[in-house]
């Protein structure tokens with residue numbers, strides 16, 4: 001087979017993962033590839049974690065600051081977190097070991113909008129990047145780097161890092177070459193220009209990443225799969241949520257507010273968004289498009305069936321089975337999928353121009369439409385805001401989806417006041433649970449409360465919510481957004497004290 005490293009100079013820099021990891025020093029800021037479970041380096045982070053453990057065993061300190069696209073991989077975040085090797089991590093994560101350390105207060109985590117990551121690093125808010133570790137599918141003869149299954153912040157990492165380690169992963173399909181669109185027209189204020197993208201499938205950049213070969217200090221050959229957990233089979237709760245949302249979209253078409261093929265869809269990751277995609281497949285919609293961050297199983301199916309004409313993304317979250325399908329039919333998918341840098345896939349200017357329809361999961365929502373996507377009981381981080389905020393604020397409309405209860409019915413996902421705010425009442429158009437859908441557009445806060453309780457709350461919590469709202473409407477200091485401050489977060493405290501939000 002053809003050597004994936006077509007550049008002779010860079011072929012000479014091939015070393016073991018251990019030798020490459022030895023080039024990373026304690027205290028460095030290291031920027032890695034990876035977006036959810038795709039395109040992350042498979043070997044160097046593990047070798048680095050082993051080195052860190054060996055140094056720790058000698059009683060010496062060794063930690064790095066770690067930035068990625070939005071990686072969730074056990075071989076990256078997991079391995080380094082277990083080795084206690086991460087001082088600071090940003091942005092989105094969801095590896096259980098990393099999450100536990102963050103929630104134990106042992107790992108500093110900064111959760112920012114995915115569209116902000118590249119520009120904040122360019123602005124200098126995070127200091128220098130010492131090393132970039134980037135997985136690619138191939139190195140071309142001219143030394144340019146063909147990304148693998150995610151682009152994320154790789155362009156920024158390669159541009160800004162002082163030294164670069166490249167992993168060339170042979171497991172990734174060679175046919176992914178041509179799927180990427182790397183935009184080199186970004187600039188810093190005050191020199192920014194409009195981004196010339198007006199359709200979700202426009203190509204505005206190059207198919208490979210540029211990198212100064214003098215900065216590439218090591219190249220490592222790997223051959224390992226992207227890892228994502230398989231989706232749970234679609235349950236009735238997810239199916240009901242999906243049905244309510246799809247009926248709503250059809251209603252919007254009937255009212256003339258949306259075209260028959262909708263507007264570019266953004267879909268979060270997880271079982272409920274996957275159920276929505278599965279529902280769309282059966283709904284009669286055709287010729288849809290997606291401008292989203294992550295392509296998951298459901299979207300590949302929609303592309304295969306022609307329900308979705310094309311999709312723009314920055315990464316994949318595929319089950320092992322869908323990974324195989326993707327690889328097998330890479331020529332088909334390359335014609336229909338464009339992978340962009342995450343500053344473009346999530347760009348507020350583009351999300352606003354295209355009029356994306358955002359569909360994301362949530363932890364909880366309150367009576368007035370504020371949404372918490374990240375913190376259980378206001379303090380324990382789940383994953384991170386990811387791109388949900390980029391799409392919620394800037395899209396044509398934004399839906400947040402969740403079962404109406406969590407933890408065996410002991411928690412209501414509809415609460416008097418959210419215990420942490422990711423999306424304010426100003427950014428949330430629609431809330432959906434298996435109980436129904438609350439369309440908050442054009443409603444005053446008090447009318448929103450009515451429709452959220454009536455349509456979305458679980459019957460077990462409806463009386464309690466009505467009681468709160470009625471008393472707040474009478475006794476609140478202000479009557480615009482009624483609240484009883486001592487009680488507003490008492491539901492969460494009750495759950496912490498007694499194991500249930502029920503009074």
Ligand code: 0RQ
Pocket residue numbers: 036070092114267268269270271272273293294360361362363364373374376377382383384385386387388402403406407411412413
């Ligand atoms: O916990 O696994 O311990 O049982 O949260 O909940 O119902 O499986 O839902 O997988 O769709 O995740 C908001 C986390 C929902 C996700 C969130 C507990 C529940 C369970 C997961 P267990 P479900 P999902 C694009 C968009 C932010 C990022 C985003 C998310 C676990 O959607 O991370 O949108 N969103 N990115 O038990 C206590 C509640 C709870 C609760 C759920 N009210 N109280 N626990 N849980 N609701 C992608 C990217 O940006 C990369």
